[in-house]
Amino acid sequence: MRVTNVKNGRVVVVRINDRLADPGVVIDLSSGAAQSISLTETSRVTMEVLDR
Numbered sequence: 001m002r003v004t005n006v007k008n009g010r011v012v013v014v015r016i017n018d019r020l021a022d023p024g025v026v027i028d029l030s031s032g033a034a035q036s037i038s039l040t041e042t043s044r045v046t047m048e049v050l051d052r
Contacts, residue, residue, distance in 0.1 A: 003029065003037065006044040010037035013050065 004011045012033045022028070027047060029039065039045070 001027075002048040002050055003027065003033070004046045004048075005037040005039055006046060008038055012037045 001016055002011055002013050012029070014029060014033050027045070037045075
């Protein structure tokens with residue numbers, strides 16, 4: 001999945017390997033992936049599926 005930080009346009013490509021347990025959470029990135037695109041705890045992102 002390609003995840004883009006809406007605020008600054010930075011992009012990270014991640015692999016989804018688990019289902020979310022928290023209601024209301026759309027995606028939960030690793031700290032490394034989040035830091036690479038300068039996310040805060042509740043940032044807005046766009047997501048694009050790259051391959052199934």
